[in-house]
Amino acid sequence: MNSGLNFLVAARQCEISELEHLALTSELVGVIGRLVHALQRERGISNVYLASRGARFGDALQQQVADCEAVQAQVLTRLDALDTDARRVRNGARLFSRIAFVLHALEGLPALRQRVSTQSVPAEEATATYTRLIAGLLNVVFEAADSATDPKISRALVALFHFLQGKEYAGQERAFGGAAYASGQIDAAHRQQWQHLIEAQEACLQVFRDFSDEAVRSAWQASLPVEAVNTLERMRRVASANAHGTLDPNASATWYEACTLRIDAMKSFEDQLAANLRLLCDERIAQAHADLRDQQAILDALQRQAGDAGNEPPALLGPHLERSILGMVQEQSRRLQSMSDELETARAALNERKVIERAKGLLMASRKLSEDEAYKMLRQTAMNQGRRLVDVAKTVLAMSDYL
Amino acid sequence: MNSGLNFLVAARQCEISELEHLALTSELVGVIGRLVHALQRERGISNVYLASRGARFGDALQQQVADCEAVQAQVLTRLDALDTDARRVRNGARLFSRIAFVLHALEGLPALRQRVSTQSVPAEEATATYTRLIAGLLNVVFEAADSATDPKISRALVALFHFLQGKEYAGQERAFGGAAYASGQIDAAHRQQWQHLIEAQEACLQVFRDFSDEAVRSAWQASLPVEAVNTLERMRRVASANAHGTLDPNASATWYEACTLRIDAMKSFEDQLAANLRLLCDERIAQAHADLRDQQAILDALQRQAGDAGNEPPALLGPHLERSILGMVQEQSRRLQSMSDELETARAALNERKVIERAKGLLMASRKLSEDEAYKMLRQTAMNQGRRLVDVAKTVLAMSDYL
Numbered sequence: 001m002n003s004g005l006n007f008l009v010a011a012r013q014c015e016i017s018e019l020e021h022l023a024l025t026s027e028l029v030g031v032i033g034r035l036v037h038a039l040q041r042e043r044g045i046s047n048v049y050l051a052s053r054g055a056r057f058g059d060a061l062q063q064q065v066a067d068c069e070a071v072q073a074q075v076l077t078r079l080d081a082l083d084t085d086a087r088r089v090r091n092g093a094r095l096f097s098r099i100a101f102v103l104h105a106l107e108g109l110p111a112l113r114q115r116v117s118t119q120s121v122p123a124e125e126a127t128a129t130y131t132r133l134i135a136g137l138l139n140v141v142f143e144a145a146d147s148a149t150d151p152k153i154s155r156a157l158v159a160l161f162h163f164l165q166g167k168e169y170a171g172q173e174r175a176f177g178g179a180a181y182a183s184g185q186i187d188a189a190h191r192q193q194w195q196h197l198i199e200a201q202e203a204c205l206q207v208f209r210d211f212s213d214e215a216v217r218s219a220w221q222a223s224l225p226v227e228a229v230n231t232l233e234r235m236r237r238v239a240s241a242n243a244h245g246t247l248d249p250n251a252s253a254t255w256y257e258a259c260t261l262r263i264d265a266m267k268s269f270e271d272q273l274a275a276n277l278r279l280l281c282d283e284r285i286a287q288a289h290a291d292l293r294d295q296q297a298i299l300d301a302l303q304r305q306a307g308d309a310g311n312e313p314p315a316l317l318g319p320h321l322e323r324s325i326l327g328m329v330q331e332q333s334r335r336l337q338s339m340s341d342e343l344e345t346a347r348a349a350l351n352e353r354k355v356i357e358r359a360k361g362l363l364m365a366s367r368k369l370s371e372d373e374a375y376k377m378l379r380q381t382a383m384n385q386g387r388r389l390v391d392v393a394k395t396v397l398a399m400s401d402y403l
Numbered sequence: 404m405n406s407g408l409n410f411l412v413a414a415r416q417c418e419i420s421e422l423e424h425l426a427l428t429s430e431l432v433g434v435i436g437r438l439v440h441a442l443q444r445e446r447g448i449s450n451v452y453l454a455s456r457g458a459r460f461g462d463a464l465q466q467q468v469a470d471c472e473a474v475q476a477q478v479l480t481r482l483d484a485l486d487t488d489a490r491r492v493r494n495g496a497r498l499f500s501r502i503a504f505v506l507h508a509l510e511g512l513p514a515l516r517q518r519v520s521t522q523s524v525p526a527e528e529a530t531a532t533y534t535r536l537i538a539g540l541l542n543v544v545f546e547a548a549d550s551a552t553d554p555k556i557s558r559a560l561v562a563l564f565h566f567l568q569g570k571e572y573a574g575q576e577r578a579f580g581g582a583a584y585a586s587g588q589i590d591a592a593h594r595q596q597w598q599h600l601i602e603a604q605e606a607c608l609q610v611f612r613d614f615s616d617e618a619v620r621s622a623w624q625a626s627l628p629v630e631a632v633n634t635l636e637r638m639r640r641v642a643s644a645n646a647h648g649t650l651d652p653n654a655s656a657t658w659y660e661a662c663t664l665r666i667d668a669m670k671s672f673e674d675q676l677a678a679n680l681r682l683l684c685d686e687r688i689a690q691a692h693a694d695l696r697d698q699q700a701i702l703d704a705l706q707r708q709a710g711d712a713g714n715e716p717p718a719l720l721g722p723h724l725e726r727s728i729l730g731m732v733q734e735q736s737r738r739l740q741s742m743s744d745e746l747e748t749a750r751a752a753l754n755e756r757k758v759i760e761r762a763k764g765l766l767m768a769s770r771k772l773s774e775d776e777a778y779k780m781l782r783q784t785a786m787n788q789g790r791r792l793v794d795v796a797k798t799v800l801a802m803s804d805y806l
Contacts (some may be wrong), residue, residue, distance in 0.1 A: 004502075007503040011499035018496070092413070092417030093415070100407050325507060337760065
């Protein structure tokens with residue numbers, strides 16, 4: 001067998017190996033989704049527990065912490081199973097850095113829970129800590145999506161990431177709207193902030209839809225609890241159109257319930273997406289193995305026809321076989337090229353987030369802001385100027401010389 | 404030691420492993436540059452040998468084939484040394500596909516040489532075969548540049564790739580101008596084609612300069628053989644400004660010599676660039692190892708201070724150490740983010756070529772053209788419309804629905 005053909009086979013094996021690594025990462029992403037959900041619930045329950053000075057949700061909190069710890073153990077098991085042999089992992093430096101952040105934050109959870117149970121932490125601080133941890137977990141999913149080299153899996157990961165991120169905005173809206181209704185009033189600034197949460201949520205779900213096929217889109221539409229969504233929309237409208245700035249404090253529970261019904265529906269659907277992703281990985285791996293077997297069979301046949309001429313070059317194979325080898329080489333190049341084009345499209349969807357992250361980083365460095373402060377500054381500018389967050393971020397980057 | 408910190412170390416190890424792979428690839432790129440040069444000479448000599456019906460350059464051809472075979476053996480040795488263990492190679496599928504193409508083309512060389520020596524192949528066909536092989540070798544360098552994850556090395560590879568590609572256009576111009584002068588005449592279409600080779604060459608050298616530091620740029624400027632470059636410029640001008648379309652056939656040898664002097668100077672400079680690249684890889688690897696040792700030392704110190712408390716989480720480390728770990732995690736994330744920003748800039752320079760490749764692929768598929776025909780069609784449109792090739796390619800891609 002000549003070495004050109006060996007490299008053709010090696011190229012296929014690289015593809016299979018990348019797919020296998022993607023399958024592992026996809027498993028991890030599925031479990032991370034479950035942990036995000038458990039933490040979102042724990043965040044909400046802690047919030048009510050602290051806001052009510054321990055009067056409400058004490059039992060629910062204990063139960064939720066136990067649930068959360070169980071999922072956390074699963075994530076840790078997955079991470080142990082993740083191949084940390086540096087040479088085998090694609091995009092390892094960034095993925096592992098994100099994981100290091102998450103593990104470090106998880107290690108701080110017992111201390112936070114202790115402070116929550118003794119009510120020695122303000123509700124906002126506890127909420128902010130949970131939110132940072134969830135953001136860290138979503139960053140792991142983001143890196144997984146960004147490192148995928150198979151366009152189909154990349155599309156599925158981009159869709160799943162945006163679904164998860166949209167669900168996180170939905171969770172933040174639940175807390176935000178709940179607090180607004182409970183307080184019985186809302187001012188213009190809070191209205192705008194609320195509006196921003198709605199828009200960010202819808203933008204994420206739009207990307208999710210764009211990267212899903214028709215079947216998934218219909219299933220998603222069908223899975224929504226219609227009544228709860230109607231209640232939600234009505235209560236959003238009341239809060240935003242209310243000229244006096246007063247809200248009915250008694251409606252707070254209704255709001256919370258409607259949001260929770262919707263978020264739980266999202267969670268079920270997310271499980272489905274994660275299951276689809278695992279299936280897709282299995283299919284792609286099986287397909288790649290089948291392709292490799294086919295290719296190997298052709299190469300073996302070529303070798304047999306070349307006879308036992310030792311290591312002679314395929315010039316001996318004659319013009320017909322010569323062409324079929326060249327065809328195979330060219331076909332493989334074309335296929336990889338078209339995969340790379342498709343991948344580029346999928347990655348473009350991740351770029352908006354990268355632009356915002358870079359603008360945030362620039363502001364943090366040049367104006368000595370924390371990450372939260374930098375984000376708020378960007379968001380405030382977007383609100384004041386009625387522009388999209390990503391456009392403000394682009395302007396900030398374009399102005400970097402002035403900062 | 405807790406697993407969050409293990410992942411921090413694993414992230415560093417990933418970086419080192421990628422750098423080590425890049426160093427191997429860079430070695431390969433250096434040898435490929437030498438093979439490209441040998442093939443360029445062989446192409447030129449074969450061309451004269453065939454055009455003169457064997458009257459000229461017979462001995463030179465034999466000598467050059469021997470030289471070329473020696474470099475070819477070096478490339479094959481390098482490729483054998485390249486780790487084909489699929490799991491270890493980044494961007495392996497595309498890199499290996501390109502290598503498979505090159506090896507396949509190299510295996511066809513003995514047959515081509517046989518046909519050249521017996522003068523049983525037209526000069527144009529031989530030239531086209533060499534040119535395809537050289538393009539395949541440059542594609543390997545391109546994939547290497549495109550897969551680099553270290554911004555400094557990526558910049559050096561982008562510069563080197565464009566230098567090599569510029570040198571290849573210079574070689575094509577030598578043949579083109581030589582043939583024009585030898586024929587004693589030139590028409591408008593050939594003038595435009597010549598102009599295109601000059602522009603493509605200059606665009607490549609401009610990217611090379613953009614991605615090089617001041618020292619390299621000055622060294623490049625100083626390395627040019629002034630007299631030969633002046634002769635070249637004068638003869639370009641004569642050919643392009645000549646209203647009658649007649650050229651002095653006796654000037655053909657002068658043209659060839661001036662071009663060769665310049666190309667040989669480019670070759671020496673290219674060797675320097677390749678040596679710089681190897682040095683840079685060594686430096687980056689040494690630096691990464693030093694960083695890892697520093698990080699490990701801090702982690703060990705943290706562990707000692709935490710005492711022999713077994714596997715307890717760093718909550719036990721106290722708020723001061725807690726902050727220093729978080730700082731380390733955040734610093735690493737920020738550093739990777741900024742590396743990724745720099746990388747994006749370097750890759751942008753490769754995108755023009757990708758756009759052209761994609762447009763070519765689209766034309767090949769939609770209009771059943773060969774690669775050469777597709778490229779000629781794009782180039783012809785660019786000439787007719789007085790636009791840049793990449794802009795025409797973009798238009799073609801934007802119109803893909805109509806094709």
